Each structure stands twice: as structure tokens, then as C-alpha cells.
Amino acid sequence: MTLDEILASLFPDGCKVENDNGILTGYGSLQAGGQGMVIGVSDRTALGVDEAIRLSSFVLGALKTGSGPILVIVDSDSQRMSKRDELLGLNEFLAHLAKCLTYADMHGRPTIGILYGHSAAGAFLATALATRVLVGLPGASPAVMDLPSMSKVTKLSVEVLEEKAKSTPVFAPGLENLAQTGAVHRIWSATSSLAAQLDALLADLPDTRDIRDSLGKERKGRIKAAEIAERVHALALAP
Numbered sequence: 001m002t003l004d005e006i007l008a009s010l011f012p013d014g015c016k017v018e019n020d021n022g023i024l025t026g027y028g029s030l031q032a033g034g035q036g037m038v039i040g041v042s043d044r045t046a047l048g049v050d051e052a053i054r055l056s057s058f059v060l061g062a063l064k065t066g067s068g069p070i071l072v073i074v075d076s077d078s079q080r081m082s083k084r085d086e087l088l089g090l091n092e093f094l095a096h097l098a099k100c101l102t103y104a105d106m107h108g109r110p111t112i113g114i115l116y117g118h119s120a121a122g123a124f125l126a127t128a129l130a131t132r133v134l135v136g137l138p139g140a141s142p143a144v145m146d147l148p149s150m151s152k153v154t155k156l157s158v159e160v161l162e163e164k165a166k167s168t169p170v171f172a173p174g175l176e177n178l179a180q181t182g183a184v185h186r187i188w189s190a191t192s193s194l195a196a197q198l199d200a201l202l203a204d205l206p207d208t209r210d211i212r213d214s215l216g217k218e219r220k221g222r223i224k225a226a227e228i229a230e231r232v233h234a235l236a237l238a239p
Contacts, residue, residue: 001137001190003042006073006116009194011036019043023051024073025058027066031195032202037062037109040073040127047123048080052093055127059100062109069110069202072101074128075117094122098130105132106208112201115140115175115184121149132208133185135201136175142184143173169221181222182215 007015007028015028017038022045026038039055041047059070079090105111113131120143128134128142136142147165151158165172169180178184188197213229216222 001116001139003073003075003116006114006137006194007038010071010114010198012193012195021045022076023054025055028071030068030198031193032199034068035066036068036198037066037070038073039070040114041076041119041123042073042117044075044077044118046077046080047094047126048082048085049088049090049093051080052090052097052126056093056097056100059097059104063104063107067108069112070101070104070131071198072111072113072127072131074113074115074119074124076119076123076127078120078124079122079126091122094126098126101127101130110202110205112198112205115142117141119143120173121145129183132210133201133206134183135186135188135197136179136184137188138175138190140175141173142175142178144178144183146173177221179221180216180219182212182217182219182225185212185215 007017011028012031013029015026015038017024017026017028019042022041022043024038024040024042027035028038030036039058079094101111111131113128113134115128115134116137118141119128124142124144147158147161150161169177175184175187179187186201188194213222213226217226
């Protein structure tokens with residue numbers, strides 16, 4: 001689906017969303033009533049310090065003026081890999097954006113990521129994965145880290161990683177694999193009304209507790225994560 005098709009299906013009663021060099025900001029009328037805020041990255045734009053601070057500012061500003069969910073629509077490259085961005089502290093800008101979305105989610109503005117294209121690395125972590133739940137549209141191609149980059153970090157060959165990816169989703173990029181690990185909450189249908197699917201999601205939205213580890217266990221994509229997280233939590237609270 002194109003961005004225009006997605007917006008038309010999400011907001012049949014109309015929306016006002018600006019696309020400024022790949023950075024999305026705006027609002028749309030929800031089918032169930034009220035407004036949803038829209039931010040995001042489109043056209044496979046790399047996320048740098050300028051883009052991250054603009055999105056962060058929009059999220060914080062909206063907290064003072066409205067209510068309703070925040071939809072984070074994403075088709076991005078990875079973070080912008082430039083000397084300027086790195087020297088300015090790109091990691092801090094990306095972390096700030098993720099924290100703004102988390103803060104909004106904890107203060108009455110549920111955040112929902114909608115991945116319709118590509119996204120990877122820091123840009124993926126600071127936008128789509130920083131929301132309470134992430135849904136994917138068919139054709140989306142997420143990757144926390146691609147296999148060549150993973151090979152450099154792990155010192156394992158791409159061929160070895162490809163073999164591991166066949167049975168272990170955490171090694172594999174792609175929408176279905178991320179759904180199996182619990183990172184993607186649901187995969188929506190592109191042939192049904194996105195507004196209706198959004199209404200159904202909002203009616204059954206999990207609370208602000210992160211349930212991705214338990215989803216991963218249930219779907220047999222991350223079998224140990226939930227158990228380890230529970231043990232760490234218990235040890236942290238122990239006298």
C-alpha cells in the first residue's frame with residue numbers, strides 16, 4: 001500500500017498529514033470518534049538529528065493540546081550515518097524520541113506503530129519499536145540488524161546466520177519473524193478497512209506493560225525472554 005492509500009483507509013472521514021521531506025506530522029479523524037495524531041517517517045528516509053528532534057517536539061507539543069492515540073507510520077532507512085549527526089550525538093536524539101513516545105503513552109496517549117515499508121537499526125528502535133504495540137502491513141520489511149551487519153558483530157559467517165535464521169527468528173529479518181518474536185503485535189490485512197482494524201486494536205489494546213516477551217514465548221519465537229525478565233524483576237525487588 002502507498003502512504004496515501006494507508007491514510008485514506010485509516011481516516012475515511014479525512015485527515016491533515018504533512019509530508020515534509022519524508023517526515024510526517026498531522027492529525028486524522030478516527031472512525032470511532034475523536035482524533036488521532038500522526039507522526040512518522042516515509043519514503044525510506046534516514047532518521048537523523050534534525051528529523052528526530054522535529055518528531056520529538058511534535059509529540060511533546062501535542063500532549064498539551066489534544067487526546068487520542070498517536071499513530072507512528074514508518075517506512076524508513078536506518079539512522080543517518082553521517083559524521084555531522086554522530087558528532088551531534090545522534091544516539092541521544094534517537095533515545096529522546098523514543099522516550100517522548102514512551103512518556104506520551106504513559107500519560108494518556110496510546111502509541112501505535114504502523115510499519116508499511118522498510119525500517120532498520122536505530123530508526124526502527126526509536127520509532128516503530130518505541131510504541132506500545134506495533135502492527136505491520138503486508139510487504140513491510142523490518143530488520144533490527146541485517147545479516148551482513150550481524151555477521152560483523154558476531155564474527156559468524158552470513159551463511160551460518162542464514163542457517164540459524166531458519167529455526168531461530170531472532171536471527172532473521174522480516175515481518176513474519178518479528179511477529180513470531182512478539183515485536184510485531186499484529187499483521188493487518190491490506191484488503192480490509194484499516195480504520196476498522198484500528199478500532200478493533202484500540203478496543204483490545206494491552207495496558208502500558210510491555211508484553212512483547214510473553215507474546216514471543218506464546219508464539220515460540222523467543223522462548224526464554226519472558227522467564228528471564230521475570231527473574232530479573234524478582235531479583236530487583238528482593239530485599
